[in-house]
Amino acid sequence: MPVTPYEPFKGANFSNKYCFLTGATLNSPEETIQVFPQWLMSMYELEEKPFKMLDESMATYKDIKMPCSAAVNEAYLEPLENEIAQAFNSGYDALKAVDELKLFQWAGKLLYGIIFNEIQAGIRQQHAAGEEFNISQSIIHKFSNLHLMLQTLNLPIILDDFTPYSVFLFRVDNNDQEFGYRDEINTLTFSLRIKDFGLIICFQDNGSNKQYHKEILNKIGNNTLHPIQFEEFSGRVFYSAYLFNRLPEYTLLPVNEELYIEAEPLRGMSSKPLFDDWLNKIYGQVLENFWKNWGFLLLEIIKNPEEPMSFLFDADGNFINAATIALPR
Incomplete structure (x- = not known):
């Protein structure tokens, strides 16, 4: 029987009556999952902490849920959560051994859960104003593709000789108490800095951002990063995304009972480069935001507009050893 993926964006189907992953009708309003998994919330006591939504409203981490069939949760999501939780608890080396596709599925489910909640809030707002729900076609395109790739969790889907994502994983000398989470849903980019690692994922670039930053990645190698170095690299990735x-x-x-997904060439009919021009002033604004913990201001960061401040590389382009950085973690 041919595989038919669920397409919630075709009918703007974001009711709590249907499973987010399969579209199956749910038996009870209690069939939900936490978007931020309970084990992660417990680890950092996040349940009651505020989480700002795009419309500036505030929720708590535990408020952010999504409808999910109990059978789907038990069969597909819980085993993934258990594997990722175990790796997170063990730290960088264990996480490094996890299949990148599983990291993508785990983080993608989390990011999609936030998107799902944002869309529900948008629908409520627009209906209250007597308007039809409206969202840009390019955003629908990105979100639909993310949801399609998430169905590698529950359907026999084979990604044919490509990865839809770029995954960056570093060992980081973090403060044990800090929960460093960041996302940008318009570009589908995510970062998480906890325990002894930092993880960044671009969900819809077919590996382009990893290629774009290849020279920097080669210079960093397997070195442990200071948190400010990780945030600098994160800023680079969020900006390039x-x-x-x-x-x-x-x-x-x-094909028979499987669904093969092939990626079309990104260059397509355009001779335009895949990335627009890098502007250091804009990058400096990104860094100012990513470096808030250390209080650096834009004027300091781009004092030399040709060479923005860096804690990753010295003036000669050499990697700076994290142990030599005299800043708090």
């Missing part, structure tokens, strides 16, 4: 100017397209090929 913003500069990425393609909307990936995919071809779906049912």
